[in-house]
Amino acid sequence: MKLFSLRPLSRIFIALFCTALLAAGIAEAAPAPIVITGADRRPAISLDGEWGSIVDPYFSGLFSFHHQEKSNGWFLNQKAKPGDPFPTEYDFSTAPKLRVPSDWNTQRESLLFYEGPVWYERDFTYQPKQHTRIFLHIGAANYRSWFWVNGQKVCEHEGGYTSFNCDVTAQVRSGSNFVVAAVDNTRHEDGVPTLETDWWNYGGLHRSVSLIEVPEAFIDQYDVHLSRGAGSVIEGWVHVEGAQSGAKVEVEIPELKAKATAEADKTGHFLFHIKVEDLERWSPESPKLYKLILRAGEDSIEDTIGFRTIETRGTQILLNGKPIFLRGVSVHAEAPYRTGRANTDKDAETLLGWAKELGCNFVRLAHYPHDESMLRAADRMGVLVWSENPVYWALQFDNPKVLVKAEQQLDEEIGTSRNHAAIILWSMANETPSNEARTNFIETLAGRARALDPTRLITAALLVRAEGHTKIVDDALGKALDVIGVNEYIGWYEQHPESADITEWRIDYQKPLIVSEFGGGAKAGLHGGDNDRWTEEYQANIYRHQFGMLNRIPQLRGMSPWVLMDFRSPNRPLAGIQDEFNRKGLISEQGQKKQAFFVLQKAYKEKTVGRPE
Ligand code: GCU
Secondary structure, three states: OOHHHOOHHHHHHHHHHHHHHHHOOOOOOOOOOEOOOOHHHOOEEEOOEEEEEEEOOOOOOOEOOOOOEOOOOHHHOOOOOOOOOOOOOOOOOOOOEEEEOOOOOOOOHHHOOOOOEEEEEEEEEEOOOOOEEEEEEEOOOEOEEEEEEOOEEEEEEEOOOOOEEEEOOOOOOOEEEEEEEEEEOOOOOOOOOOOOOOOOOOOEOOOOEEEEEEEOOEEEEEEEEEOOOOOOEEEEEEEEEOOOOOOOEEEEEHHHOEEEEEEEOOOOEEEEEEEOOOOOOOOOOOOOOEEEEEEEOOEEEEEEEOOOOEEEEOOEEEEOOEEOOEEEEEEOOEOOOOOOEOOOHHHHHHHHHHHHHHOOOEEEEOOOOOOHHHHHHHHHHOOEEEEEOOOEOOOOOOOHHHHHHHHHHHHHHHHHHOOOOOEEEEEEEEOOOOOHHHHHHHHHHHHHHHHHOOOOEEEEEEEOEEEOOEEEEOOHHHHHOOEEEEEOOEOOOEOOHHHHHHOEEEEOOOOOEEEEEOOOOEOOOOOOOOOOOEOHHHHHHHHHHHHHHHHOOOOEEEEOOOOOEOEEOOOOOOOOOOOOEEOOOOEOOOOOEOHHHHHHHHHHHOOOOOOOO
16 A cells, blocks of 8 residues: 555544554553663562463454454453453453463473463552662563553563563552563564574563662663783773763772772763772682672662683683683573473572583583573682573574664673673574675674673684585684684584594684584483493493594684583474483483483593693
């Protein structure tokens, strides 16, 4: 239909209609959610617990039978009243409950495979305070989500693994309130990730939800790190949302008797440099954390962070100026024992505890940003971290809208987690097809990551090609990376375990290399010969043959075999063996350690695989 041919009268009619829509609270463009650094450090009113829930495969709670957004959608949380001239066909107060934080798939048998919209509702009481802004903090919601408070839309979001915050100051009232969320984990071709993943598409409010109160001018983001230069200079910036001109920010690290007052630059960032004495640098051997206090006007926040430097020198990775070898393992955010999304301190301590038992000083958190509880545990337990943006397999790399989504998720990942000493690598992608659109897409992301955070290293997990028994690392994307990650499955998806003995590597980059994935599947407790697939012996045999090959790669500076623990995956239906689990874990999801666990543990404890220089 040619819009430009509309007569004046119909234009007035449309304007009136739009005003009516806006007044009715739908189609209103809610303000974009914001990123808040250290949100989990702020005093908060938790909204975790049981929420009323309605599974809505046709999204009829939001869309009419002609697929138009409803004005009286379920976000109004209406209650049927005697004499109503219309039926109210939903009631959150009598609806079944879903726990938050948790995926919905592992809460009800009927929802295990469910992909689609689910509604959540929760009542809460609140007393608004003067000069106070209130944010609805969402730890994460997979995949698309919409939020209303007291029937008014407050925000919407796309991306399943990063936290975001919606300003609800104008919507919250004194006394009883309610929040309604619609979460839809439907996969989309133009999504990030896209249609295919080798992990379960757990849906829902799978990380904590709370209300955060802050003064009108408050610290929304901050960056505090140890400068790479000589001596010990702690530097960074603080951004104060709503800062009055002439405002000052105070940065204090009491244990170091370090204090500085920062002045604002024109972008509202307060920059600071503090020379400190007797700093104990953070490292896996001594994960020293310091209390940090930031004050800005009425606002203050306390955090605990470590100070370390990370950089490369030729093919070496230097932690605190010293060459290091990253003895790692890859980890999915699958909860041990109960399965489903990992989201508690206990989940994190169990998973990282197993990694440390293996002799690891490093984990690759795949393939999406993990929960703050995991990152805080890594800081405490002294485990270095590879954190990854879910640019996984074949996204629509030539679609500019998809780039915007990936950039938004990267901004949220880095904005939220930038002060974790444990994180040393930002990974831009995993196993993406080598073509120009892809390379341009990820080079743009890498440039953005470097601008956002010049203190860490940029990497990605690349596919490698082969000529005979030579593995060749010449993916053009390598140019944009500080550290090259490569995935290979010699002995599982290709060739035999012993083929590693005769495999050589040609690496076209004089950069540190991490073998970010290798391994094979084994059903815990299934035994047989070294060449009997799915047995523990076969998996262990793969590992034994890998070590010799890895030691022949001169610039190998780390490894993160696939994978610490078996995890649910929709691509793994082999009955009696996989049962919808990827069985490449060194430990089953029920905590059974497989033979390969001990093969790798021995190599790490005796440091017989890998060299820091
Ligand atoms: C890929 C991919 C993983 C996947 C693994 C596997 O390399 O990166 O996400 O789970 O291989 O096939 O087990």
